[in-house]
Amino acid sequence: MAGILYLVATPIGNLEDMTFRAVRILKEVDLIAAEDTRNSIKLLNHFDIKKQMTSYHEFNRFDKAEVLIDHLEAGENIALITDAGTPGISDPGEVLVSMCVDRGITVVPVPGAVAGINALIASGQSTGKFCFEGFISQDKKERKETLERISREERTMIIYEAPHRLTKTLEVLAETLGLQRSLTICKELTKKHETFIKTTLGEALDIYKNEEPRGEYVLIIAGKPVEEIQQEKNALWQDITVEEHLQKYLDEGMSKKDAAKQVAADRGLPKRDVYAISIKMGE
DSSP, X not given: OOOEEEEEOBOSSOGGGOOHHHHHHHHHSSEEEESOHHHHHHHHHHTTOOXXXXXXXXXXXXXXXXXXXXXXXXXXXXXXXXXXXXXXSSSTHHHHHHHHHHTTOEEEEEOOOOHHHHHHHTSSSOOSSEEEEXXXXXXXXXXXXXXXXXXXXXXXXXXXXXXXXXXXXXXXHHHHHOTTOEEEEEESTTSTTOEEEEEEHHHHHHHTTSSOOOSOEEEEEOOOOHHHHHHHHHHHTTTSOHHHHHHHHHHTTOOXXXXXXXXXXXXXXXXXXXXXXXXXXXX
16 A cells, blocks of 8 residues: 655744644654755754655656655655745645656645745735746746736736845836836745835835845735726727727627627726617617
8 A cells, every 4th residue: 555645834934833743744754855854854853853854856856756656655654845834836846746646646735834825914915816926937938928927917926036036026027017016025934034015016126226135035916906907908999989899799699788788898888878879779
């Protein structure tokens, strides 16, 4: 019978965030796969966890995954941990998990700290709908595609960034989303100098003109404003009349009622007024 892969969340700064369950699982498994064993040994020593560790990171994620799966298929239980937070989010754990699921090996999450979610809930930005972007790619083509996509994003966005790239990322985001777009800069989460700054992209650039970025950052960025979306929709129809707009939908097979409803939505007009125009068109 195959073993179990446990995805064990570890603290992102404050060791008091380690759960009782996480400590127990790490003590019970046969092997711990860690992103950086030199870093993780400090955590294990703190909680008096004496288990064999092996490295599993970005540069060996495919070959080492096969080795770990061999252990799992031999009946061993393995805990996967990252340097901080929950494994499998913007790290190589995603590869191992996918391979385990494809081979029918049980994967069990052991919940704990997630930097992006902790930043979101304390950001003051909308939390009703959100998306996770992780780190924006440094590859020019992928970066361009990402920026084009998020320029249309209506949900709150969660973006991770390293201090040495923060200013450049703020610059490209300001170019893409505008200087007035709201964001919250979150840094050093759960640590002594934890900070949340709700501001705009333009003001954020001013902040880091005179301040060197330090620590790990999470950017919580407001989605595209409803007013801006409506303005763009309205602009699409500025070159045609309401009658022409209605005729377009009627030619596509819509009823007058549905065409009027759609035109009203497109142009931000009262449905009653648009429907009255559609009735006059048939006279």
